[in-house]
Amino acid sequence: MDQFPTMGIPNTGDTAWMLASSALVLLMTPGLAFFYGGMVRARSVLNMIMMSISAMGVVTVLWVLYGYSLAFGDDVGNIAGRPTEYWGLKGLIGVNAVAEDPSTHTAGVQIPLAGTIPHVVYVAFQLMFAIITVALVSGAVADRMKFGSWTLFAGLWATFVYFPIAHWVFAADKFAAAHGGWILNKLHAIDFAGGTAVHINAGTAGLVLAIVLGRRQGWPRRSCGRTTCRS
Numbered sequence: 001m002d003q004f005p006t007m008g009i010p011n012t013g014d015t016a017w018m019l020a021s022s023a024l025v026l027l028m029t030p031g032l033a034f035f036y037g038g039m040v041r042a043r044s045v046l047n048m049i050m051m052s053i054s055a056m057g058v059v060t061v062l063w064v065l066y067g068y069s070l071a072f073g074d075d076v077g078n079i080a081g082r083p084t085e086y087w088g089l090k091g092l093i094g095v096n097a098v099a100e101d102p103s104t105h106t107a108g109v110q111i112p113l114a115g116t117i118p119h120v121v122y123v124a125f126q127l128m129f130a131i132i133t134v135a136l137v138s139g140a141v142a143d144r145m146k147f148g149s150w151t152l153f154a155g156l157w158a159t160f161v162y163f164p165i166a167h168w169v170f171a172a173d174k175f176a177a178a179h180g181g182w183i184l185n186k187l188h189a190i191d192f193a194g195g196t197a198v199h200i201n202a203g204t205a206g207l208v209l210a211i212v213l214g215r216r217q218g219w220p221r222r223s224c225g226r227t228t229c230r231s
Contacts (some may be wrong), residue, residue: 004074004177005092005112005119014116018125025128029056029135040142051138051150058154059131064089067130068123070163072171075179080164085177092119114176126170133198134158140206143216157205162197169197 033052037045059067066083073081086092092112114122134154141150169191171180183189183196191197 005114007110008113009110010113010118010121011116015118015121018117018121022121022125022128025125025132026056028128028132029053032132032135032139036139036142039139044143047147048138048142050147051141051145051154052135054147054151055131055134055138055154058151059134059158060127062155062158063123063127063130067158067163068126070159071126071130071166072176072180073167074177075167075171075181078168078182080167081171081177089120089123092123119176122176126166129194129198130158130162130166133162133194133202136198136202137205137209140209141213144213161205162201165201166197 029052033049036052037049040048066087068089069083069085069087070080073083073085076082094112112119134157137154137157138150145153168181168183169189171177171184173180173185179185184191189196
């Protein structure tokens with residue numbers, strides 16, 4: 001029976017590429033924050049920006065605790081991964097010494113791997129997509145949701161919607177766990193760019209929120225300054 005995570009020596013080139021890719025995806029979140037902030041009235045700019053920025057904190061904490069397990073743990077009932085599989089990233093941080101190679105007289109270390117890269121690098125890469133997906137949804141609630149309410153919604157939506165769907169779409173069999181998600185492994189639908197887990201997912205959530213919350217009051221008939229609004 002295969003044991004996960006697998007241990008080995010990572011490929012340095014693959015690791016460098018994934019770290020650079022993770023950094024580029026992370027930059028999308030503050031960029032999105034300023035983009036959304038520039039599309040609302042002055043009184044809502046800070047709230048709009050913080051909705052995107054707060055996703056970085058809220059989702060990261062949940063991802064480390066149980067989010068990565070729900071997304072990439074061993075499949076449970078075709079719904080999500082086992083939530084305790086990598087609770088708090090257990091088993092993904094640490095090294096094992098490797099005996100000296102007689103031919104090169106060098107020694108190394110083995111670390112938990114995901115494919116050819118350190119498992120924690122893969123955790124970070126997938127975290128970037130979880131963050132930007134939650135941040136994307138915030139555009140649908142411009143001028144219509146308090147920051148505290150948004151923070152609560154973001155945590156609940158990430159837990160019950162994004163993490164399971166990421167499992168369906170991104171979790172491959174025998175990669176991070178023995179059994180992955182049904183969309184990737186049974187339908188063999190490969191989502192290279194996040195069109196399913198990120199864009200369709202966030203778009204659907206945004207549409208539902210917009211319908212439930214209704215239109216912005218006074219928009220676009222009134223323009224508001226710091227303290228007053230005029231028709």
